[in-house]
Amino acid sequence: MIHEAVRPFVLREEFERLIHCDEPNATYGLDVPFTVLEGEESIERNLDRDRLIDIQLPQKLDAKKLLAAHQLAAADGTRFTEDVSLYFHYNHERIRVLRGTEYNIKITRPIDQKIGEIIYKDYILGGEWG
Incomplete structure (x- = not known):
């Protein structure tokens, strides 16, 4: 588990x-709520948003x-x-995607910290925390 x-x-x-997921490899993920296109300095390819997954952790892998x-x-x-x-990429094995939560944000930018403070106040201190 990672x-x-x-x-x-x-x-x-x-x-x-x-842990109790019956598949040996699993992760959490959400639908991507915005449009994502592929390219560098210009658009090179459309991506099908319905097939994209916003990957979250924790993850369970062999x-x-x-x-x-x-x-x-x-x-x-x-x-x-x-x-x-x-x-x-290296194993080409099935990895089950379990439905993640909007609260499971990754705090890497200053705006993420502000959002995290709101989640902490409302979700944890507000009594919704497990």
């Missing part, structure tokens, strides 16, 4: 649901295969932004 400190609003029940995937990526010089995409 998690990251920059996602502090995960409930114990979400960890338990992941540890030996994950370690091997990290080693292959290091040898290839290939970079990934999180472990599910790395794992899938």
